[in-house]
Each structure stands twice: as structure tokens, then as C-alpha cells.
Amino acid sequence: MKDFYTSTQWKNKRAAILSRDGYMCQRCKRYGRQREATTVHHIKHYDEYPELALDNDNLISLCEACHNFFHPEKAKKSNKSRGNHRYF
């Protein structure tokens, strides 16, 4: 399901998760920092667990820096234009 991240289903889910988390980064919060969340991350990556793609318990709001922390692979491939992770 290649276009998952562009689907209305995902956009709605993403908005719901951001709202649930108060639009704050949940990892920063754990460290006592207040930062606006800009992305919603799959705790168990979508590639491996597509069945959890819309599972609330598998989704967390993060700021960009924290999201990059969970995706060290993205830094290495940053100049690749393909990849369906951009909506995070």
C-alpha cells in the first residue's frame, strides 16, 4: 500500500493523534521539555507492521528532532527523493 501516507485515512488518524497528544512532542515531554509536535511516528514501523498502521497505541506525536532520532536510516538516505515517510 504505497500511498498510505497520502490517504485520507492516515491524514485523519494523524490529526487525531496530534490532538490526543496535545500537539506536543511526547519524547521531549518525557524529558521535561515542551516542544510542538510536527510529525506522527509509528512506534513499530509501518514497513514491518502494516497491520498496526492505524493503531492508536502504535502512534506517537514527535518533534522533528526526536523523529530523526528514531530514524537514523533517514539521515543516511536524505538525498533520496523517493520514500513514503515524508508525511511524518
Ligand SMILES: [Zn+2]
Ligand atoms: Zn521532541
Ligand SMILES: [Zn+2]
Ligand atoms: Zn517515523
